Each structure stands twice: as structure tokens, then as C-alpha cells.
Amino acid sequence: MSALVTGDAVVLGLQPARLPSRALALVIDLAVVWAAYILVSLVMLFATASLDGAAQAAIGVALFVLVLVGGPIAVETLSHGRSLGKLACGLRVVRDDGGPIRFRHALVRGAMGVVEILVTFGVVACFASLVSERGRRIGDVFAGTLVVRERVSPGWAAPVPPPPPWLVGRFAGLDLSRVPDGLWLAVRQYLTRMRQLDPQVSWTMSVRLAEDMVACTGAPLPEGVPPAAYLAGVVSERQARDARRAFGQVHAVPGMAGVPAGGFGQGQGTAPWAAGPQVHGAVPGPGRSPVQGAAQSSVHGAAHTPVRGSVEVLPAEAPAPGPVRSTGFAPPA
Known part of the structure; x- marks a missing residue:
């Protein structure tokens, strides 16, 4: 695309979420995920009591990957960027252009989240969010995503005008x-x-x-x-x-x-x-x-x-507007 240079300061019509709201949403998500992980681990511990140590260790690793890593990825994919914590805090993960995320975006965010959040206890994610202009962590940068606020005042948003x-x-x-x-x-x-x-x-x-x-x-x-x-x-x-x-x-x-x-x-x-x-x-x-x-x-x-x-006023030769199809989804303000 050719470069567009104008004296007008054009900004993205999305309000990025900052560190406090993101941290609160993360705490809620981690509490839910860890509670589910502990519950499933206890169930599997009693179910596999007769197995040897190596088999129990393999099952433990599989549970860690499926629950702590695969769980958040599946939730973000199915909910289109709104986990339980983000829903409670009025946040949502969207693409850089404002559209809904897909599986590949959630996968990259989840894979990077293992290092940013689980391994380093959120220190890397907090530091990256603080130094980023739009509050993005490393997973957001690699995935091309942005966490935005959904609940904003009606006068703040700048909607895209509909076509004729x-x-x-x-x-x-x-x-x-x-x-x-x-x-x-x-x-x-x-x-x-x-x-x-x-x-x-x-x-x-x-x-x-x-x-x-x-x-x-x-x-x-x-x-x-x-x-x-x-x-x-x-x-x-x-x-x-x-x-x-x-x-x-x-x-x-x-x-x-x-x-x-x-x-x-x-x-x-x-x-x-x-x-x-x-x-x-x-x-x-x-x-x-x-x-x-x-x-x-x-x-x-x-x-x-x-x-x-x-x-x-419609021109005479223009087709009469029938039932108007809705976009159904507008990029979050």
C-alpha cells in the first residue's frame, strides 16, 4: 500500500485497555484456570493411582498443556476474544484492524503467554504492557492483536459511516x-x-x-x-x-x-x-x-x-433498497 501522509492526526478508533484492567482480568482468568487444573489433577490422581510414576508424570504434563495452555486458547477462540476475566472487566481481544480474532491469533497469544505469564509469573507481560504505547504484551505484538475496552461512553466512539x-x-x-x-x-x-x-x-x-x-x-x-x-x-x-x-x-x-x-x-x-x-x-x-x-x-x-x-434521495436508475443486511459486528469502540 502506498504511504498516506496527511497533516491530520488520524488515530485508531479503538480505546486500548491499560495495565490495571488487564491485570485484573488476568487474575480472574488465572484463578479460574488454576482451579480447573487442580480439580482435574485431583480426579486424575485418584484415577491413575495404579499406574507407575512415569505414566503419572506424562499425564501430569498432558494436563498442564491441555488445561493451562489449551484452555485459554479454546476460550478466546470460541468467545472471539472475551474470556471470563475480560468479560467481567469489559475488555476484548481484537485484531489490529478492529476485527474479531481467529484460532491462529489465540494460539500465538497462548503460546507466548506460557513464557510471559506462567513461567515468569507475569513480570514480562507487565513490563511489556508498560512500555507499549497501546498496552500490548509480546504475545499481542506477534499475533497482531490488541486488547480494547468494550464499555466506553457513547460519545467517544467514532463509527464507520455505512455505505449508500x-x-x-x-x-x-x-x-x-x-x-x-x-x-x-x-x-x-x-x-x-x-x-x-x-x-x-x-x-x-x-x-x-x-x-x-x-x-x-x-x-x-x-x-x-x-x-x-x-x-x-x-x-x-x-x-x-x-x-x-x-x-x-x-x-x-x-x-x-x-x-x-x-x-x-x-x-x-x-x-x-x-x-x-x-x-x-x-x-x-x-x-x-x-x-x-x-x-x-x-x-x-x-x-x-x-x-x-x-x-x-436515491437516483431514479439506482436499485430500490430492499432488506438491508447488517454487518452484525462492528469493531469495538
Whole structure:
């Protein structure tokens, strides 16, 4: 992905958990895990009393690995980053781009946790969390994860604006497997802060991000779609896939995270997709990429959505919005 340099201080829309809350969650998790380990060990001790010493030692090692190491990995994988301690403290483990973790993330965190937490009694984990800007331990760095706070004030979060209704579900067949996490993070940062950027800077960044996304997906930018709307549609499709993978099929309900209470197409002021320099000409010229040509033509194209007051009016040729699919999962604030 090409470097994006702007004078605006763009930050990740997640609030990292700090050491005190993480330490409290860890104490709760360790208490539960050790209680389970001792209980299972006592049961196995009576069950294997007739075996020799070598067999009992092998069973003890197996119990240590399965309960103290495999247990937390299984819990984080099945709960998508929320163990009992994190649930009690309002914390959650997410990817660097805000998405839900998978087995490989939990496996790396659990494997590193043996050294950071069990062997060194948490000293290495505490030191790493203190020196890290976002409170990450070594396992988080290697796994590409972040522990964030889920219970925050409603005014703090910066939700990603939903795409226009005529783009919902349009990118269902798009291949998103080659899009790196860094690009997802950059797109999310841009969408949450594009109203605060200078219009020319916002337009330039949207074109460059759309070019990077097109290069990763291998599919051209749809004709007549503004680059910011295209990015929002792709992010919405990615969140919908994560939601289906994590929670199954979920239908949209107004007022859910990422969906305004008044439904799609309503926002504050003008539609964010209408922002951008007024550029005429639909044919890319020399030195202009196809994405730039399509993006510039969309400013006055048929797919551009006019705004009356605060309600977005659909163009005549745009498909009528049917049942809106929910993302089901929004990156924790």
C-alpha cells in the first residue's frame, strides 16, 4: 500500500485497555484456570493411582498443556476474544484492524503467554504492557492483536459511516483475501475522519485508498461510484462476512452499531459521499489512473446521490433498497 501522509492526526478508533484492567482480568482468568487444573489433577490422581510414576508424570504434563495452555486458547477462540476475566472487566481481544480474532491469533497469544505469564509469573507481560504505547504484551505484538475496552461512553466512539443503500450487498462476490490488515486500518481511519479533513485532501486520500483496494482485490472500481462510497461498501461487506463467520446470519435493525436510528441515507448535514472537488470530465487523461477517472466522473454522474436537507434521495436508475443486511459486528469502540 502506498504511504498516506496527511497533516491530520488520524488515530485508531479503538480505546486500548491499560495495565490495571488487564491485570485484573488476568487474575480472574488465572484463578479460574488454576482451579480447573487442580480439580482435574485431583480426579486424575485418584484415577491413575495404579499406574507407575512415569505414566503419572506424562499425564501430569498432558494436563498442564491441555488445561493451562489449551484452555485459554479454546476460550478466546470460541468467545472471539472475551474470556471470563475480560468479560467481567469489559475488555476484548481484537485484531489490529478492529476485527474479531481467529484460532491462529489465540494460539500465538497462548503460546507466548506460557513464557510471559506462567513461567515468569507475569513480570514480562507487565513490563511489556508498560512500555507499549497501546498496552500490548509480546504475545499481542506477534499475533497482531490488541486488547480494547468494550464499555466506553457513547460519545467517544467514532463509527464507520455505512455505505449508500444502493451499494449494500453489491460487493458480495469480491475477493478480499489479499487485502492486508494495514490497508483495512487505513481505510477505516479515513472513513471515520473524512468529515474533519480538508475537502481536497479527503478526495485525494479516497482516490489513493480506492486504487490500493482495487489493486488488492483485482476488481475494477464500479463505474459511477465515488471512491469514498466504494471504500465504505467494501468495509461493510468485510464486516458482514466477519459477522456471518462469528455469529451467523444477522439482519439489520435500525439503531444497531453502524446503522443510524433513522436508517441508511440519513446523516448530519450533507452525505459524506457527496464531498469532493467539483471535477468535470469522465475520461481519464494522461497520468490519471482509471480509478481517478471513474471517481472524478462520479461527482456529476448519474450514481451521485443528491441531498435535500438531511435526507439522501436515491437516483431514479439506482436499485430500490430492499432488506438491508447488517454487518452484525462492528469493531469495538
